[in-house]
Amino acid sequence: MEEAPLDRDAVLHWLKEELGRLAETASEQAALHAQLKEVARSVERLQSQGHPIPDDLRRLKLDLMMRLEDGEQAAAELKQWAEGLRPLLASIDAVLTEARKSGNGPKNKGGRKRKQKVPRTNQEVLREYLLAALRELGGSASCSRVKDHMRERLAGRFLPGDLMKRKTGEIVWENNTHWERNALVKEGILKKNSPRGIWELAEREDKT
Known part of the structure; x- marks a missing residue:
């Protein structure tokens, strides 16, 4: 049974949405770093004065650190997308260029995969x-x-x-x-x- 062709517009829409979500998460890094810095200063100030650290402040610090982790993960995923799409787009461009010149089909260009850090x-x-x-x-x-x-x-x-x-x-x-x-x-x-x-x-x- 022949497989149904992929809906190009649907694929492009999904890709745009996914990359937009990752970019938004990664873009929050600067603000989160600033918040975490202020919270860390508050913790250090309370400790230096011998006061107990409120649980809410501890939880806020942990939450900010985990959100920064999410941002770093999003940035890493964006980088992986870029590394994956770059050769694909280059191959498409090369095929179109070759087709315009001689009408030949796409050339199979091999490449070594880079090992991604988990x-x-x-x-x-x-x-x-x-x-x-x-x-x-x-x-x-x-x-x-x-x-x-x-x-x-x-x-x-x-x-x-x-x-x-x-x-x-x-x-x-x-x-x-x-x-x-x-x-x-x-x-x-x-x-x-x-x-x-x-x-x-x-x-x-x-x-x-």
């Missing part, structure tokens, strides 16, 4: 979710419980690269969370001498 949640976002989990769990919990808490909060927000496995068999986002925990210990935000398998906020973090 997007994943950045370390700063994982850090915020890790600290938020410990605060909500009373300042101390097993690493497995912390990751379970983070998994619940990040459900639906994981990026494709987060759920891939490393050669060791460990899930990428969990492995990156362990690295971030080590960084927090070095910075003195988490306790260094906690019992094995326990992640614990330092005293100065408990007071915030």
